[in-house]
Amino acid sequence: MKRTSLNLSVFTAAILLFLVEPAAAQPIKVNPTALNINAQGGTVAFLTFGGLTDEVPADACWCRELTPAAPDIGLMCDPATILGCLPTRYDQSVHSGTGGFTDIMSIPPSVARRAYQAAAEGETSSFHYVRRFVSPSGGPDQYVSVLLRLTGGGARTPFSLTSVTLGFDPPQTVTVVRPDELVPPIEAEIVYSGTGRLMGRWEVVLPGDQLPEDDDLLTGATLPAEARTLQRRYTQISTFNVFLPPTGRYTLPGPDPSRLPTRIPGQYFMLLRIECTDDKEDDSDLAAVGAGPGVIHAGAVAAFPLPTLRYFVGGTPDVQQSGGVSFAPADRAVILTLPVVFTWPVLSTEAALYRLEIERLSGEHILSALVPPELSVYRAPPLLVEKAGRDVVRWRVLGLDTGGKSIIESAWRTLRIGVARS
Numbered sequence: 001m002k003r004t005s006l007n008l009s010v011f012t013a014a015i016l017l018f019l020v021e022p023a024a025a026q027p028i029k030v031n032p033t034a035l036n037i038n039a040q041g042g043t044v045a046f047l048t049f050g051g052l053t054d055e056v057p058a059d060a061c062w063c064r065e066l067t068p069a070a071p072d073i074g075l076m077c078d079p080a081t082i083l084g085c086l087p088t089r090y091d092q093s094v095h096s097g098t099g100g101f102t103d104i105m106s107i108p109p110s111v112a113r114r115a116y117q118a119a120a121e122g123e124t125s126s127f128h129y130v131r132r133f134v135s136p137s138g139g140p141d142q143y144v145s146v147l148l149r150l151t152g153g154g155a156r157t158p159f160s161l162t163s164v165t166l167g168f169d170p171p172q173t174v175t176v177v178r179p180d181e182l183v184p185p186i187e188a189e190i191v192y193s194g195t196g197r198l199m200g201r202w203e204v205v206l207p208g209d210q211l212p213e214d215d216d217l218l219t220g221a222t223l224p225a226e227a228r229t230l231q232r233r234y235t236q237i238s239t240f241n242v243f244l245p246p247t248g249r250y251t252l253p254g255p256d257p258s259r260l261p262t263r264i265p266g267q268y269f270m271l272l273r274i275e276c277t278d279d280k281e282d283d284s285d286l287a288a289v290g291a292g293p294g295v296i297h298a299g300a301v302a303a304f305p306l307p308t309l310r311y312f313v314g315g316t317p318d319v320q321q322s323g324g325v326s327f328a329p330a331d332r333a334v335i336l337t338l339p340v341v342f343t344w345p346v347l348s349t350e351a352a353l354y355r356l357e358i359e360r361l362s363g364e365h366i367l368s369a370l371v372p373p374e375l376s377v378y379r380a381p382p383l384l385v386e387k388a389g390r391d392v393v394r395w396r397v398l399g400l401d402t403g404g405k406s407i408i409e410s411a412w413r414t415l416r417i418g419v420a421r422s
Contacts, residue, residue, distance in 0.1 A: 027073060028052055028133055029289040030144045036281070038153030038193045039116045041248065042109045044160035046221060046282055046298030047131075049101040049144060050289025055133040057093055057101060058141075060086040062111050064118055064127045066145060074143035077130050084111040090303040096224030100291025104222055105129055105146070106303030109162075116150060125150045154246040159196030159279040161219065161302040165189040166272060166309040175311040176374040177262055183311050186254025188272055194281060195246040196299045200274040202255045203234040205308075207266025207379060208339060217305035220276035221298040225286075234271060235261070262313050266341070267379050270309040274300050312375045331413040340380040340417065344397045346373070348408045351399030355406075358384065358395045361414075366393060373399075385417055392416045 028051045037043040049057075062084050063077035092104040107129075119125040129146040151157055168175055168184040177183055190198070205211065215223070216232045223231075238255040254270070261268065279299030286292035328343045329335060342356055351373050358367040358380075366387045371378050392414050399408040 028055065028142050028144050030131075030146055031285045031288045032146070032283070034147040034149065035158060036151040036156045037107055037112060037148050038157050039112055039119075039150040040109075040153060041112065041191075041193060042160075042162035043107045043112070043153070043158060043193045044162060044301050044303050045105045045107075045158045046284050046296075046301045047103040047105050047146065048097070048284040048286055048289055048291050048296070049103060049131065049133075050097075050099060050286070050291035052095075052099045052101055052133065053135075054137050055135050055139075055142060057103070058132040058134045060091075060103070060105070060129065060131040062107065062115070062127055062129055062148070064115065064123060066128055066130070069141070069143045072141040072143065075130070075145055076132070076143040077128070083114045083127060084108065092218070092222055092303055094224060094227075096226060097286060097292040098290070100224075100286065100289070102224040103131060104301060104303050107148070112150070115148075119150060153193050153248065155195045156281060157194040157246075158281045158301070159192065159194035159244075159277070159299045160282070161190060161192050161274070161300060163189075163191035164272065164302070164304075164306055166270065166307050168309070168311075176372050177311065177313055179263055179265065179313055181262055182257045183260045183262060185257055186270060186309060188252040188254065190244075190250045190252055192244060192248060192250070194279070195244060196279040196282075197241060197277045198244050198250070198252070198274065198300060199239075199241045199277055200272065201239045202237040203271040203273055204237055204261060205234050205269035205271065206261065207264055207268065207341075209234060211269070211381060212271065212308070214305045217271070217308070219274040219300050219302045219306065221274075221282065221301040222303070225292070225296050228276065231273075260311075265313050265375075265377055267377075268311050268313065270311070272306050274302075274306065276300060312372065312377075327410065327413060329413070329415050331415075333415045335415060335417045338382075338385065340384060340415075342378045342380065342395065342397075344376050344410065346376065347397065347399040347410060350401065350407060352402045353400045353404075355398045355400055356395065357398065358388075358393055360391060360393055388417050390416065390418065 030049050061077050064081035065078040066075035067078045069076040090106040096102045115127045126149045131144050133142045166188050220228050237259050244250050277299035278297045282298040283295050285295050354371045356369045356378050359365050394412045394414045396412050397410045398406045401407050
């Protein structure tokens with residue numbers, strides 16, 4: 001009888017242990033699991049990882065061969081075959097969806113070149129991208145890999161942007177126009193992989209508008225699905241919709257210069273906004289990894305914020321010299337609205353640049369900016385509000401010659417920013 005009771009006790013304990021013991025960690029999945037990439041340049045791809053609980057992403061590397069990660073989960077890179085790791089400046093990864101993680105895999109040309117050289121020497125013409133996930137609760141690390149196949153970068157390669165440069169034609173270091181004068185033509189030099197439709201719009205940030213943040217400058221395909229409609233919108237100038245053949249380079253003409261606003265003096269920012277397009281090679285199946293319903297498109301993905309282009313609208317020298325422009329804000333002013341805009345008259349006809357200096361009364365530097373002499377106006381960024389706080393600060397303007405030497409300077413003026421901080 002005692003033996004039977006002991007056996008029942010052991011059996012009951014085993015059942016309870018089974019019920020309270022946590023389930024084994026489920027492997028993290030990724031989609032797509034394989035991609036074609038450009039062997040002669042960079043490639044960017046939208047990846048979705050699913051099945052995350054408390055795991056957080058760690059490093060991500062490319063390698064030619066995999067090896068078991070035991071006692072961790074999955075296959076890790078063989079250290080002897082690593083081709084490179086994802087640079088921090090290109091890491092646009094973010095948690096998204098239901099237990100999901102969006103990873104913008106940006107393969108540098110140097111990694112593709114090393115993989116190509118290894119293939120030319122007799123190695124396999126494919127390699128791997130491995131993302132490591134770490135559990136803060138002490139669980140095993142998980143390694144998830146994507147197979148990458150070297151190709152010529154044509155139609156079966158993800159349609160991605162690897163470089164975008166904005167400029168005026170002809171190129172100009174500083175572009176200043178008078179009110180109602182035409183801005184020079186604008187163009188965008190685009191380097192890309194794959195093939196697809198380039199769709200988007202040209203927008204302009206007007207003086208007084210809140211400046212865009214980095215997320216506002218990403219292409220639509222670079223953001224997870226739930227964030228694509230949250231980008232800040234500005235004044236739309238024109239739209240474009242062109243098909244890019246698999247040549248790798250394209251010059252996108254800018255909007256009609258006659259449509260660019262130049263009536264209000266101040267600083268303007270031209271924005272190139274590129275929308276997400278439907279490209280099969282860029283599709284990521286959220287349902288396949290348990291991160292959401294259906295497939296998300298990611299044509300025209302990029303691993304960097306798109307550049308902006310500035311131009312200035314300023315008064316004519318005659319108006320400035322006649323006293324039409326004065327120092328502002330006035331001495332001892334309290335600023336109650338943003339942005340903080342500084343203006344000043346012509347200090348010297350020989351000045352090649354003006355330098356605005358803002359500092360604390362103790363002499364601690366807060367902000368400085370170089371402004372072309374034709375403009376004589378500066379709209380301070382939000383950084384000034386953060387650094388100045390509610391303290392009284394002082395500012396002045398210096399006129400510089402072509403060598404950067406000060407030839408004239410204004411008196412110090414004080415101000416305090418009294419608007420509420422968010």
